[in-house]
Amino acid sequence: MSEIVLGVCGGVAAYKAALLTRLFTEAGHGVAVVPTESALEFVGRATWEALSGRPVQTGVFENVHEVPHVRLGQHADLVVVAPATANTLAKAAAGMADDLVTNTLLTARCPVLMAPAMHTEMWEHAATQANVVTLRERGVTVVDPAVGRLTGSDTGAGRLPDPEQIYAVALALLAGHPRDLVGRHVVVTAGGTREYLDPVRFLGNRSSGLQGVALAEAAVARGASVTLIAANVAVSTPAGVELVEVVSTEELRVAATEAARSADAVVMAAAPADFRPVARSDAKIKKRADGQAPTIELVENPDILVELVGQRTGESPVIVGFAAETGDGNGSVLDHARAKLARKGCELLVVNDVSAGKVFGREDNEAVLLSSDGSAQEVPLAHKSVLAHAIWERVATLLSEDRNS
Numbered sequence: 001m002s003e004i005v006l007g008v009c010g011g012v013a014a015y016k017a018a019l020l021t022r023l024f025t026e027a028g029h030g031v032a033v034v035p036t037e038s039a040l041e042f043v044g045r046a047t048w049e050a051l052s053g054r055p056v057q058t059g060v061f062e063n064v065h066e067v068p069h070v071r072l073g074q075h076a077d078l079v080v081v082a083p084a085t086a087n088t089l090a091k092a093a094a095g096m097a098d099d100l101v102t103n104t105l106l107t108a109r110c111p112v113l114m115a116p117a118m119h120t121e122m123w124e125h126a127a128t129q130a131n132v133v134t135l136r137e138r139g140v141t142v143v144d145p146a147v148g149r150l151t152g153s154d155t156g157a158g159r160l161p162d163p164e165q166i167y168a169v170a171l172a173l174l175a176g177h178p179r180d181l182v183g184r185h186v187v188v189t190a191g192g193t194r195e196y197l198d199p200v201r202f203l204g205n206r207s208s209g210l211q212g213v214a215l216a217e218a219a220v221a222r223g224a225s226v227t228l229i230a231a232n233v234a235v236s237t238p239a240g241v242e243l244v245e246v247v248s249t250e251e252l253r254v255a256a257t258e259a260a261r262s263a264d265a266v267v268m269a270a271a272p273a274d275f276r277p278v279a280r281s282d283a284k285i286k287k288r289a290d291g292q293a294p295t296i297e298l299v300e301n302p303d304i305l306v307e308l309v310g311q312r313t314g315e316s317p318v319i320v321g322f323a324a325e326t327g328d329g330n331g332s333v334l335d336h337a338r339a340k341l342a343r344k345g346c347e348l349l350v351v352n353d354v355s356a357g358k359v360f361g362r363e364d365n366e367a368v369l370l371s372s373d374g375s376a377q378e379v380p381l382a383h384k385s386v387l388a389h390a391i392w393e394r395v396a397t398l399l400s401e402d403r404n405s
């Protein structure tokens with residue numbers, strides 16, 4: 001189990017860091033909570049000590065014989081600062097060390113995760129943005145704040161993401177994934193689209209969005225700026241991504257086409273409905289007195305993946321498709337997948353064998369990564385984040401090859 005230093009700065013969102021502490025300790029990690037003086041104005045020392053099961057220290061002159069300003073950073077596997085105020089971001093960017101949090105940031109050689117929370121004006125200020133750029137260039141993972149209700153009655157960017165979301169990024173950093181997507185913009189589509197027949201009924205599919213969300217999370221952990229286009233995704237979406245919510249295949253198409261323009265990679269993990277009703281009724285379709293069921297006429301939706309491949313200029317963005325296949329009399333899962341890869345024209349196809357209801361809604365997944373160069377890499381059954389990282393590893397390699405050519 002890992003040793004985590006959790007720096008907590010002064011802000012109302014400090015209460016969420018209490019929940020984060022709990023997530024870490026329940027998973028068996030050791031947590032040294034380091035609240036700043038102002039953090040203690042919001043959540044008291046007793047709470048931190050009770051939740052972490054350890055004494056809590058704020059200043060560099062407490063327990064000096066233990067040399068805490070050096071020891072904490074040196075022994076940490078991960079340093080998390082949540083919430084990180086504009087003030088602490090500025091001090092960290094400037095390399096200042098006037099409290100135990102900033103001292104620890106200078107002595108730590110492990111991954112560092114900072115989750116800013118502040119009012120929108122402070123977050124958007126050029127000084128704060130420049131500090132975030134500096135910190136990211138130095139390898140610090142700074143997750144973008146969430147958009148929503150702030151401390152007062154106002155709303156905007158600046159909310160601390162949910163503790164579960166910060167926790168997920170922290171776990172990825174602890175797992176030691178490389179930061180090979182820093183400076184890259186990637187687009188992930190997730191979930192299943194719906195085609196409404198009337199205000200209450202739709203044609204849909206069983207895609208949960210779990211794999212797409214795992215992909216977005218993994219890309220954030222590897223340092224990418226991520227646009228997640230989510231179609232009816234029921235699970236909570238990761239911190240630090242730009243979220244675009246869509247319902248129908250057409251909405252997904254518009255959002256993906258727009259986002260792909262500035263993307264280095266697009267991963268089409270979503271399951272778009274292949275057909276939509278020719279007409280959508282504005283009123284709920286009623287049962288008929290004669291017991292006759294209505295006939296719904298369908299029209300085929302455009303294949304977004306094929307369109308994206310056709311629209312790109314040169315080799316950018318790298319495009320990854322998914323294929324849910326079953327073997328049949330005409331060929332094996334891989335035979336069908338190879339034909340699909342050729343048809344779609346993307347670089348990589350993630351092939352899931354969906355015979356017997358595998359994959360949908362489950363936390364784990366196995367797949368074959370089929371490449372346009374003919375290779376087939378098996379990713380054995382594991383949590384969907386394992387497959388997500390295997391995909392990004394391949395994408396990062398393709399991107400670096402593109403760069404060198």
Ligand code: CTP
Nearest residue numbers: 268270272274301302303304305321322323324
């Ligand atoms: N896809 C897409 N637009 C669609 C349908 C699918 O972009 N209208 C993408 C999916 O996101 C996925 C890939 O295409 O990445 C494979 O989808 P699939 O439905 O398996 O492909 P189809 O061409 O519809 O093949 P099949 O005939 O096997 O259904």
